[in-house]
Amino acid sequence: MVDFRLDEEQEALRVSVQEFAREQVAPVIAEHYENKTFPYDVIRQMGKMGLFGLPFPEEFGGMGGDYFALCVALEELARVDSSVAVTLEAAVSLGAMPIHRYGTPEQKEQWLPRLTSGEALAAFGLTEPGTGSDAAGTKTRAVYDEATDEWVINGSKAFITNSGTDITCLVTVMAVTGTNPDGSKELSTIIVPSGTPGFTVAPGYSKVGWCASDTHELAFDDVCVPAANLLGERGRGFAQFLRILDEGRIAIAALSVGLAQGCVDESVRYAGQREAFGQPIGTYQAVQFMIADMEMRAHIARLGYYDAAARMLAGEDFKRHAAIAKLNASNAAMENSRWATQVHGGYGFMNESAVGRFYRDAKILEVGEGTSEVQRMLIARGLGL
Numbered sequence: 001m002v003d004f005r006l007d008e009e010q011e012a013l014r015v016s017v018q019e020f021a022r023e024q025v026a027p028v029i030a031e032h033y034e035n036k037t038f039p040y041d042v043i044r045q046m047g048k049m050g051l052f053g054l055p056f057p058e059e060f061g062g063m064g065g066d067y068f069a070l071c072v073a074l075e076e077l078a079r080v081d082s083s084v085a086v087t088l089e090a091a092v093s094l095g096a097m098p099i100h101r102y103g104t105p106e107q108k109e110q111w112l113p114r115l116t117s118g119e120a121l122a123a124f125g126l127t128e129p130g131t132g133s134d135a136a137g138t139k140t141r142a143v144y145d146e147a148t149d150e151w152v153i154n155g156s157k158a159f160i161t162n163s164g165t166d167i168t169c170l171v172t173v174m175a176v177t178g179t180n181p182d183g184s185k186e187l188s189t190i191i192v193p194s195g196t197p198g199f200t201v202a203p204g205y206s207k208v209g210w211c212a213s214d215t216h217e218l219a220f221d222d223v224c225v226p227a228a229n230l231l232g233e234r235g236r237g238f239a240q241f242l243r244i245l246d247e248g249r250i251a252i253a254a255l256s257v258g259l260a261q262g263c264v265d266e267s268v269r270y271a272g273q274r275e276a277f278g279q280p281i282g283t284y285q286a287v288q289f290m291i292a293d294m295e296m297r298a299h300i301a302r303l304g305y306y307d308a309a310a311r312m313l314a315g316e317d318f319k320r321h322a323a324i325a326k327l328n329a330s331n332a333a334m335e336n337s338r339w340a341t342q343v344h345g346g347y348g349f350m351n352e353s354a355v356g357r358f359y360r361d362a363k364i365l366e367v368g369e370g371t372s373e374v375q376r377m378l379i380a381r382g383l384g385l
Helices: 008-035 040-049 067-078 082-102 105-116 237-273 285-313 319-349 354-366 372-382
Strands: 121-125 141-145 150-161 168-179 185-193 199-201 215-226
Touching: 008 040, 008 067, 008 082, 008 354, 040 082, 067 082, 067 237, 067 285, 082 105, 082 121, 082 150, 082 168, 082 185, 082 237, 082 354, 105 121, 105 168, 121 150, 150 168, 150 185, 168 237, 185 215, 185 237, 237 285, 237 319, 237 354, 285 319, 319 354, 319 372
Parallel strands: 121 168, 141 168
Antiparallel strands: 141 150, 150 215, 168 185, 199 215
16 A cells, blocks of 8 residues: 655654754744845755755765655745745755766766755756747857867856855856757756856846745856866757756655645644634634645645655656646645635735745746646646647
């Protein structure tokens, strides 16, 4: 019989992250969110806990766990705050994971120990101002200079998480490096260390949500990096990107479930305290049914990402199931944030309230790492349509 319960080690991780989120993140995150500041102290503590190294081998400073362990941590963090959760998600699945999956021994030795410890963050430069879901439309170019044995990169990237913090050490850039025999663009990924001449980080965006996370537009003006900074095989950048995003969708699903469950947590608490017409609002069936539906959505979405993660770790084809998990969980987060705000009434419309932040944070979950429309397209393809 299938058992979806966490084992002893996984439950211990969940509890430790839950306690950290409630005791260390919750008291400070509202101020960071309001002031749009990056929570360096929180990130430093997460590094000491080993959260950035969860799915990586011990030889590179990791915890020797797996991708599901990362998802468990993301869910618990997002029950309190999504800015902190997405910082971890992007740092691991988009920042360090490409180097772990496709890097040379030298690249892994150079970068992974700092990334797995949380001492440094990495970002993945995929999206461009004119290309989002259509990654094949990439315009950033990298030309190999035989005389200097370097790649010369020109172009720009948009909406790149973790790209401009004081501890960001690199951005992996997707670029056109030539033309394939069929006339399509040859896409490759290249590591660009922070501070490289010609690499410019624009001021942070003014965002609707995720206000305590770091997001920037990037520009590359004749940026020169050694040929050895090519990540993986030349021309395999698009395939690498697809694999990384498939995994990342499971992580975003876990984050979405955390937000959806956080809406339940806050609503149950508030419904027990807030009184109307002489009794707690939680005694009224209308409010009970709202919260019951929220719990249902969170529970079903959790089972979805558990299933997708299990298939991934078993070495099975998980693309369709990752898309299902991400689509359903982001829907659950959006719906739950709406109804949690309704339960809280006017207080839910205040930025100081957790559900106010949840409401603002939920929408991007239907966009980032593949829009809901892209997920439906992937599901349909997986069915042979």
